[in-house]
Amino acid sequence: MKSKTKIQIVSILVFIGILIYMNQRYINLSPQTLKHIILSIGIFAPLIYVLFYSVRPFILFPASVLTLAGGLAFGPFYGTLLTITGASIGAWLAFMFTRKFGADKIRSKWGSKIISLENVIQKNGFFIILLLRLIPLFHFDLISYAAGLSKMKTSHFLAGTFLGMLPGTFAYSFLGASTVSENKSLMIIAILFFSLITILPLVFKNRIKRYISAKEEK
Template sequence: MNSSVTLKVAKWLLAVFAVGLVIWLSRSVFEVDANDLRIWILSFGIWAPVMYIVIYTIRPLIFFPASVLSIAGGLAFGAWLGTLYTIIGATLGAMLSFYVAKTFGKSLIRKEWSGNAGKIQSQMEQNGFFYVLLFRFIPVINFDLISYAAAFAKVRFTSFALATLIGIIPGTFAYNFLGSSFVTGNPQIILLAVGVFVVLTVVPIIIRNRWSKKQNLDK
């Protein structure tokens, strides 16, 4: 094995180790309850919204669960302001993830994939806005994975950013409304929030499945 191959293998092993370490830290050291996170965010007083947006922006770099942070935003700021702050932070965080993937994954981005992966890459590159929007509508799909996949598939930055901004609105409201409902303590509001969450989570999945079936029938 020559030196160049050894260096590449070492880089990949180092990258895998770094990702594993970050995931372990996010699941153990940084594991927090949504209500505890709400209390900590509100401790910043008038700067709480700014701090929340900053945390959400850098969240992808430490793999902190977006759902927990979104619920904490609803607990801290209510359904409407929580949704607004989360949309700003999540969009900035997605853009940061996209940039990081573009910067550190240049070899993957330049590479032309083959087989089914090549078809996906080609479709994502040509119809990036549509695909990112479709996946963003489904809040159960890993938020950061979509950002990295879009970067590797060479989706245009403007298409990615706009699709992200639009696509995260329903899911973001669902998580924030769910979080804010717990503050009221009203069982009816909590049940309504749970119902809204289920609808905004399940409907996009149904739409996506029907679209996939239609695409298969057209082939």
């Protein structure tokens, strides 16, 4: 493992530790208070959450913050389900917007980077989308835009996106739900799982890049 990767891993672990410590030591918000912020709109809270997540790619709201909030409000499992639903709809909207209306604008904004990604997706479809959602080497929305530029099937894009997002989404939701939990064992498990999901992409980053480059040259 390269020293740069080791530094990145240590930095992530330190950041997670600081996040948990600050929340418990200084912020110390109760689960009831955090849930009230999101659930104050009542029975429509899950629907509003999904709708907001669906338009997130167009308003540039941080996905990680929203996913953590979903875990806090709805718990790790229901939060994951709602987040996956909203994120899939949002990815599909970005995909379809690019395909129907925004191809020239997207190409001009992202340049050669998105063109290269478009070519890889064009040749490998579902598998490359699944891989890039599992190991996020590129910005989440950039992948959706690049897929929209390609001629891949919409069903393949959605399937790869849905399956690829599951581990990471659950990790964020689980972490969000556990940071205000009184169960210390649950919090430790959530941190370890989140760390694993976050570190794995760093470990395999260069291998995946070489694999994608090889696919692009074929």
